[in-house]
Amino acid sequence: MYLSESAKIVVSKEQVSSRLGDEAAILGLKNGVYYGLNPVGARVWNLIQEPRTLEELHEILSSEYDVEGSRLDSDLRHLIGQLAEERLVEISG
């Protein structure tokens, strides 16, 4: 899916989630399916509890993790794409 740098990403209202140590579990309320997030995914999930652009996420995460910019961008787009596919996030703009 195409995701512009300025698009706002926020968690969907049709889910509930819980922190599990430094990881997380999400429950999709529409389909009753559980999803797990590893520590990095859980950090992203925590950040998008309020609307964030891809650019903002990139900036925060690049200061926290030792990762190449292009790799971070690709992983971030992949994760947001998966979350969007499962209707766990809303994207506007």
Next chain:
Amino acid sequence: MSSDMCLTDEARTVKYNFPYLYNVYGIALHSEIPLPLPRGGREELAHIALRNQPAAYFEKALEGVALEQIEGSWYSLGRLSDGSVYARWPKVGEFLVSNNGLQIHCRQADVAHTESFQVYLLGQALSFALVKCGFEPIHATVIDVHGEAVVFLGDSGFGKSTLAASFISAGYSVLTDDLLMMRITDDGILAYPGPARIKLFPANAKSFLGEAARGVRMNPDTEKLIIPLNERQTCSTPLPVAAVYSLAAPRDRYRKQSIRIEPLSPRESFMELVKNTFNRRILDADRLTRQLAQTARLSTLLSVRRLTIPRDLGQLPSVRNAILTDVSTVGAVYDRALFEAEMACAD
């Protein structure tokens, strides 16, 4: 999993006038029919009433209700407009659970063995009532190891009961086979005792419990037997949970392989616990939200371990020893410091 989750205030106002009062899974069961359960109703988690009804009662209740039959499941389910749930196992019995879970109406099929009917009553049917009461029962078999509960998780056919039978043969006792109720308390997580029986295939029953082990078939479509356990083979008091092992699926196990015990992360522990939550037919948002919260809390307090064992009954003594050794390192399994921190947060 919570001391105040059920509608106990309402329950206290109900005038129970039933001939029998039992205690099972920490529940006071007021019953019109006799059951092979300990008498008395120590008020621990909830009161549930069990009423015997004629066929006409169910026919009337089901007027205009479409029955669901899910592929792979052999029971029919009906959802009544008032929130009650109806479940029927052919040749076993039928059950109607009230919308608040506080009453179960039941009828044993004419052709059913009483023991078989009771297994479905105290397992699947009661699980509807427990979920409606706000609990999250777990599909598990639990043994008593020196006064602490050791929990085995896994789907039917994964070997939970066979492993428990192996422990019985070594002098240990069973706390519950099939349905587990747990509660988080100030002293840790408590596991409650179930009925004094175990479900085993005849060959496994003979191997571990001896020639004298007798039972009736669970239902006409399986060879699995319901074997009554004696006082020495069962534990009838709640026990603190020491360790939880999730059995690997039979397809991931081989006859010749080493015994592996691997600690799971809180996320993996959560997934194992939630996968083994009893009753996948009640899936409304309220139940799922509660399930997430309760299971998440449990999974941060209990580190679940994945247990992979050889597909060889002859290896079970070695499996037992590996588990007993692992349980003895209980500090690594049950995080007391984290538990106390969680309890402080809850306060």
